[in-house]
Amino acid sequence: MSTIKDVAKAAGVSPSTVSRVISDHPRISQQTKERVRGIMRQMGYHPNAIARSLVRQSSFTIGLMMSRSAEQALLNPFFPEIIRGISTVAREFQYSLLLSTASTLEQEHTECLQMLRARRVDGVILLASRTRDPLVEDLLAEQYAFVVVGRVPGRERVYWVNNDNVAAAREAVNHLILRGHRDIGFVGGPADFVVTQDRLEGYRQALAAHGLRFNPQLVQHSDFSRESGYAAARLLLHGAPGRPRPTAIFAVDDVLALGVLQAAHDLGLQVPGDVAVVGFNDIPLAPYLSPPLSSVRIPIYNMGQEAARLLITVLQGGQPSVPQIVLPAELVVRASSGAEVLAAERR
Amino acid sequence: MSTIKDVAKAAGVSPSTVSRVISDHPRISQQTKERVRGIMRQMGYHPNAIARSLVRQSSFTIGLMMSRSAEQALLNPFFPEIIRGISTVAREFQYSLLLSTASTLEQEHTECLQMLRARRVDGVILLASRTRDPLVEDLLAEQYAFVVVGRVPGRERVYWVNNDNVAAAREAVNHLILRGHRDIGFVGGPADFVVTQDRLEGYRQALAAHGLRFNPQLVQHSDFSRESGYAAARLLLHGAPGRPRPTAIFAVDDVLALGVLQAAHDLGLQVPGDVAVVGFNDIPLAPYLSPPLSSVRIPIYNMGQEAARLLITVLQGGQPSVPQIVLPAELVVRASSGAEVLAAERR
DNA sequence: GGCGGTGGTTCAAACGTTCGCACTGACATT
DNA sequence: AATGTCAGTGCGAACGTTTGAACCACCGCC
Structure with missing residues (x-):
């Protein structure tokens, strides 16, 4: 597996220059960019996302917490649909999706926090809402970015997406x-x-x-x-x-x-x-x-999209125009x- | 966010010792382990999975490729079930799941290779099998670890799990x-x-x-x-x-x-x-x-389990007893x- | 008293990136 | 001639871990 240094050596430039070519930095000449890109292709170089995440202090990954709640009957294609919605938006913004399933509430709780604490994900989307959810309380307390699909009553500062x-x-x-x-x-x-x-x-x-x-x-x-x-x-x-x-x-x-x-x-x-x-x-x-x-x-698919948009906005330091989104049903x-x-x- | 160094400083030991406490290394005294663990808890320290992945050269993550194939009708709870199976085994072996969806075959192809090349995942499970799949050819050519759910005819060296x-x-x-x-x-x-x-x-x-x-x-x-x-x-x-x-x-x-x-x-x-x-x-x-x-x-759930076991065995350098698994249907x-x-x- | 063994720990070099800052010429301006 | 500007690039220090090798103190033994 070739690294940025190998490419740099082969191109006769420094690793920094290669890095800047990758991110299409304006201060690198067009000529150099093209030459380096040629070498990258030729060597079959692909940037290492892990290394990038380490230095950027962000994994560019969204955690998806799906629990086996009673509501999610097997008959209900809720998960595939909402994941499809989330996934569409995530890809658009170059985010990956880390999926975690849990069979109990405690498991969901620990798994979710685990993903965040290990810095594996930048934020999470919860695919289940319950009244007075201790997980929500913990997420708020540790100041993690998260969005809930479903209404969270009583907590004004929680982002959520729901149907009406x-x-x-x-x-x-x-x-x-x-x-x-x-x-x-x-x-x-x-x-x-x-x-x-x-x-x-x-x-x-x-x-x-x-x-x-x-x-x-x-x-x-x-x-x-x-x-x-x-x-x-x-x-x-x-x-x-x-x-x-x-x-x-x-x-x-x-x-x-x-x-x-x-x-x-x-x-x-x-x-x-x-x-x-x-x-x-x-x-x-x-x-x-x-x-x-x-x-x-x-509108499950749309709810997924909106949830992802909301979370990504927050992750990118933006202020969502509305913290809670209610979509109409039909x-x-x-x-x-x-x-x-x-x-x-x-x- | 506290790091291993902070813990080391607070405990009056070196970062290496802390690292070895985390991995429960035998050469660290019980006394030190307990003291360091106490400090970790107290400081709210959690190991950074990204950094670990970088040095270990492994993300401990399995890629899941779900495409919108014609076969996957919305009526079919195939995905939730198989993901549940995969997820159960993955958690057991401390692996995470990276999910990627695709709407076209080309998208599936590039997304899948992308995950692997960027070192975001150690191997993938393909949730769709087609005859003469170019993606399978590429995965073989680049020597990536992967398992297909469904039979792959003609390719003896491909791991797959299927029902009979x-x-x-x-x-x-x-x-x-x-x-x-x-x-x-x-x-x-x-x-x-x-x-x-x-x-x-x-x-x-x-x-x-x-x-x-x-x-x-x-x-x-x-x-x-x-x-x-x-x-x-x-x-x-x-x-x-x-x-x-x-x-x-x-x-x-x-x-x-x-x-x-x-x-x-x-x-x-x-x-x-x-x-x-x-x-x-x-x-x-x-x-x-x-x-x-x-x-x-x-047996969708079991197929997911078997697929995950197969892949993890391969990822851990093992030789699966059988490269192809056929499960009975009822x-x-x-x-x-x-x-x-x-x-x-x-x- | 030198020697080997051993339990416990530290040192330092990786892993592959990114990015602030410094540097180098070439050219323009005073 | 000295200085300023600017495009283009390189240096090197991070990011937070892991891990082989080295080190040290202590013990018992011949």
């Missing part, structure tokens, strides 16, 4: 209300997740906007698994004193919606005739379910909530 | 034959893909084993998209002179099988009554299709091919 869960949920529920539904069930994830809270807020706002009463009995929580979605839906669809049987269910994740569909089927209920269903995340299989599932599509109406016959009319 | 596509396809088709099917359609990917060839070979072997004639007319190719699977299935299911209407279809990918199911539905054919369907890869949605799709489950029979009523009896 409140608005999206509001739109989804609004859509159901406009189709004549008045009793709408809500199937959420764990109650302490920010996403659950935000989507529940959107649900409430939609109800309020139409003068509908919020009935806590129509709200069920789950652990994001299909099974728990199934259980929640069965409970809701059975009805109870004080709890009307909902004619529509809004699930905060398509995997949950999958369970809801299954429950409806098992109870002999037609979707959307007897109960309409809207999910969230628009997983790729949504169009292929029977009936095809209405869902909220979130409701995709399919048959599961788009029946020609309104549920209300059917009764 | 021939055997798996044979088993799948065998299953259909045992259920009474004699005219079995084959929907493959592009003809020059190794996976297609291998799975077609398995198909032929199964037929041969039961003394069934191979009918080239029953073989259709596609580009791995759902649409092309649909088109291929329509063609097959229409029948033609010299081409009997198949009572079963084996698709080399579940996304293709999705198209096949759709085609059957549109033609008013019952699955599995009129036509049985078996797919490949066992995507997570397979159980939720109607009918649930029979498919071949491949047929998962579901309703799409598992009807109680055999298709043959129904006619």
